Amino acid sequence: MGKCRKMLLILLSLFFVFNSSTAYAKQYQDTRNHWANEYIDKLSDDGFVSGYESDTFRPDSEISRVEFYKIVNSMANLKKTYTVTFADVSTSDWFYKDVSKAIKAGYLTPTTGNLNPNNPISRQEVMGILGYMYKLKPNTSVLKQFSDASKISEDNKGYVGALVNAGIVSGDSGQLRPNDGISRAEACKIIYLLIYGNGNVNGYGLPAERVVVDSKIKFGDQNLYN
Helix, strand or coil: CHHHHHHHHHHHHHHHHHHHHHHCCCCCCCCCCCCCHHHHHHHHHCCCCCCEHHHECCCCCECEHHHHHHHHHHHHCCCCCCCCCCCCCCCCCCCHHHHHHHHHHCCCCCCCCCCCCCCECEHHHHHHHHHHHCCCCCCCHHHHHCCCHHHCCHHHHHHHHHHHHCCCCCCECCECCCCCECEHHHHHHHHHHHHCECCCCECCCCCCCCCCCHHHCCCCCCCCCC
16 A cells, blocks of 8 residues: 555656646747747747747847847857957946857957947858857858858858758748848747757757957957947
8 A cells, every 4th residue: 555655656746747847838929820939939948048028039020149149158058258348338238248258259259349239140140150159160162052142251151051051041042141130030940950950950969168268369340240
């Protein structure tokens, strides 16, 4: 009788553990019927993305530079920082530390000009940062299929091509629109495929932390992010 009671308690414990983990899965009001729902929910549950007030995610809004930096920093578990010199980034800003981590990791070039932190981040910036953080092998030959490949900066071309070659980015109607903004949903899809993959794409897991020695950090033109 005692053994049966003990077994019942164990089964009940497992039941409640399982149900509590599923009950708290984050669901946003504006993503339930969205095409990117799977990507957003998974990244949110794993703590890499977050929403706004009233349980909204704004999936079709363009993601800002600092919002994207925050996600990347979380993925790589970045800890080290570098002094921020951007004229429009203050120590009181919620994103100050994420900007300082981005510089130290080497994917953000510091300047004494403006970062315009809340401006939409471009598609090529997103691909360049992810390619750098994942240490993907640059590939420019695959970009010939896109009519607007010439608009991609030399710094980003290899990484953009690497993501195309890996099947993570495919473009639209023969174009990559590298200088356009990217929606929060689109960014989530790219990040999801990089981490987890799917039936057609191999995932890479999470990127490793990257750190640049202070003496190797070079400053860019003050109009770099205008």
